[in-house]
Amino acid sequence: MNIGAASEKSGLPAKTIRYYEDIGLLTAERASNGYRDYSMTDVHRMRFIQRSRSLGFSVEECGQLLSLYDDKERESADVKALAKTKLAEMDRKLVELTELRDTLRRLVRSCQGDRRPDCPIIEGLSSAKRKQ
Amino acid sequence: MNIGAASEKSGLPAKTIRYYEDIGLLTAERASNGYRDYSMTDVHRMRFIQRSRSLGFSVEECGQLLSLYDDKERESADVKALAKTKLAEMDRKLVELTELRDTLRRLVRSCQGDRRPDCPIIEGLSSAKRKQ
DNA sequence: CTTGAGCTTCCAGTTACTGGAAGCACTACG
DNA sequence: CGTAGTGCTTCCAGTAACTGGAAGCTCAAG
Numbered sequence: 001m002n003i004g005a006a007s008e009k010s011g012l013p014a015k016t017i018r019y020y021e022d023i024g025l026l027t028a029e030r031a032s033n034g035y036r037d038y039s040m041t042d043v044h045r046m047r048f049i050q051r052s053r054s055l056g057f058s059v060e061e062c063g064q065l066l067s068l069y070d071d072k073e074r075e076s077a078d079v080k081a082l083a084k085t086k087l088a089e090m091d092r093k094l095v096e097l098t099e100l101r102d103t104l105r106r107l108v109r110s111c112q113g114d115r116r117p118d119c120p121i122i123e124g125l126s127s128a129k130r131k132q
Numbered sequence: 133m134n135i136g137a138a139s140e141k142s143g144l145p146a147k148t149i150r151y152y153e154d155i156g157l158l159t160a161e162r163a164s165n166g167y168r169d170y171s172m173t174d175v176h177r178m179r180f181i182q183r184s185r186s187l188g189f190s191v192e193e194c195g196q197l198l199s200l201y202d203d204k205e206r207e208s209a210d211v212k213a214l215a216k217t218k219l220a221e222m223d224r225k226l227v228e229l230t231e232l233r234d235t236l237r238r239l240v241r242s243c244q245g246d247r248r249p250d251c252p253i254i255e256g257l258s259s260a261k262r263k264q
Numbered sequence: 265c266t267t268g269a270g271c272t273t274c275c276a277g278t279t280a281c282t283g284g285a286a287g288c289a290c291t292a293c294g
Numbered sequence: 295c296g297t298a299g300t301g302c303t304t305c306c307a308g309t310a311a312c313t314g315g316a317a318g319c320t321c322a323a324g
Contacts, residue, residue: 004270014271015313023311033320035271051232059311083240090233097229100186101222108215136301146302147282155280165289167302191280265324272319282309289302294295 006038010046017046025049025063057086138170142178149178157181157195189218 007014020026021036026045028036038046045066052062064082139146152158153168158177160168177198184194196214 002271013313016311018273019312033271035320053311054228054232080240083236087233087236087240090229090236094226094229094233096186097222097226100183101219101226104215104219104222108212108219134302145282148280150304151281165302167289185280267323269322270320272317274316276313276315278313279311280309283307285304285306287303289300291298291300293298 001038001043003036003038006036006043006046009043011050012046020046020049020059023059025059025066061086133170133175135168135170138168138175138178141175143182144178152178152181152191155191157191157198193218 001009003014003017006012007017010017012020017026017036021028026042026049028038028042031037048066049062052065053059057065061082133141135146135149138144139149142149144152149158149168153160158174158181160170160174163169180198181194184197185191189197193214
């Protein structure tokens with residue numbers, strides 16, 4: 001399939017797919033017309049990257065994960081360790097995000113949304129609970 | 133207080149504080165020696181930006197929020213609308229993140245962490261539930 | 265056979281920092 | 295009082311991860 005179809009199936013913009021190829025995260029077959037030609041395996045790889053990125057993995061870390069994926073001889077303990085580290089990070093981030101969401105939600109509720117210039121959202125955001 | 137102290141109190145690196153000044157998000161008094169001199173109000177503003185950024189507001193949006201904050205005559209409805217939009221976005225992101233965290237957690241649990249090369253983490257990540 | 269969408273490469277720009285050099289300012293120590 | 299070290303200053307360059315745009319080739323439809 002062409003890059004457009006792969007883009008649609010993977011959720012990655014075509015530009016980004018080309019960029020990932022540039023930096024070595026993806027490779028592409030070429031059709032006789034010079035167009036990139038992707039298989040479902042490629043799309044899986046794209047989705048893998050897409051998901052990993054949205055999980056908070058940097059492109060570099062995606063590369064690590066993918067290299068573990070590619071090198072079937074690698075011990076799965078490596079993958080597990082990496083995943084565990086990321087998991088802890090995500091848990092932390094999730095708590096933080098939830099807190100912030102709740103703060104914002106509370107503030108939106110308490111804000112009148114009328115013409116009073118002293119909106120509590122601003123007040124709340126600038127003085128919200130500091131940690132450590 | 134100097135930039136170092138403000139950095140510590142706000143959680144923003146000094147470099148970043150200077151950068152925010154560059155792009156007009158922050159201003160700074162200057163002491164007689166030419167050093168930037170910050171008040172607690174400035175630190176609040178920094179914390180506001182720091183929190184907003186970590187909430188997923190872009191620097192541009194922080195600017196909008198801050199301009200609403202600065203211009204006391206503005207209706208708070210504007211702030212509320214902006215906050216509400218962001219709130220919806222955060223809720224979506226939170227759901228997505230939770231899903232991904234759970235996926236990763238399940239996978240970490242099912243992965244042996246031994247020398248078997250067929251780690252299910254990779255498999256799971258690359259084929260995880262696709263939506264819409 | 266042309267029109268338009270989709271593909272190609274390449275280069276430039278963007279966002280939000282981050283690092284490093286060169287040099288002035290302040291504190292502390294001998 | 296000199297100097298060592300840390301912190302501040304500016305400025306310029308680099309980074310990550312895209313994103314946009316130009317110039318040109320390719321393909322399907324009318």
